Amino acid sequence: MIIDWNNFTPWSALAGGVLIGISASLFILLNGRIAGITGIIGGLFRPVAHDAGWRIAFTLGLIVAPLVWLLFSQLPEITIDAGYELLVIAGIIVGFSARYGSGCTSGHGVCGISRLSPRSIIATLAFMGTGFLTVYIMRHLLGA
């Protein structure tokens, strides 16, 4: 394993992580809710009275974040090498499986591990494992 020191950004990564932690903390302590995007969006597919507002508000916050960022600074570069077909396939897989497994990187990876939930620790190990494996196969075996 070779660390790519030119692209490794330890301080901004840690600072960004702390912001995500603050967000998840505010959300559980004030709203009493888990900052798990899959669960937040999933709930909108099964409408319950007086339950949609906070879900939409949180999602809106995510969407406007780059616009707020632009008020102060330029956005960091965004590189998506995947083609349209792969994006569609991956999107459908991510959407379906995140709901099937009751959470994604935010719900299981951040909030669940913070709660020391055995379920979330196992889910996170599972998706990290296949994530590493998928990139290995795509880049080093298939050369995509």
Added chain:
Amino acid sequence: MKKHICNASALIFALLSGLIFGLGLILAGMSNPAKVLAFLDLAGGWDPSLGLVMGGAIAIGLIAFKIAGKRSSSFLGLPMNLPTSRIIDKRLVVGGLVFGIGWGLVGICPAPAFVLLGTGSVKGIIFLVAMLIGMGLFELFESYCKSKLASKKP
């Protein structure tokens, strides 16, 4: 009256939480799928940044969830919705494994997909729409499973 104030502040704090989450993702470089893939690429030039993002978030989260676990209602007086399930079943494990495949294919997971929408990235929006279709397919699958289960009962 009090209830209305509470509802309005809950909405404002939900918006603020989402905004801080999104800003954290951008600051951490996680709105860039190439940087996420550089973390998942152990055999290439490895960028450990994503590990530190999770470490930083969990360090703060540990404290908050410890406090939250001792309370029955939030500081705004709302019910504390902490998950209670402790069952490790097929759905959890298979869901996690398959999720990692989709994530590893392009380097985008649900939260950054919404941030990408805000940046106007066309590829990000295509992923987001597909992801929402995937979530919709899950709802169809769920109702199919339920109807199958109901028809089995005498």
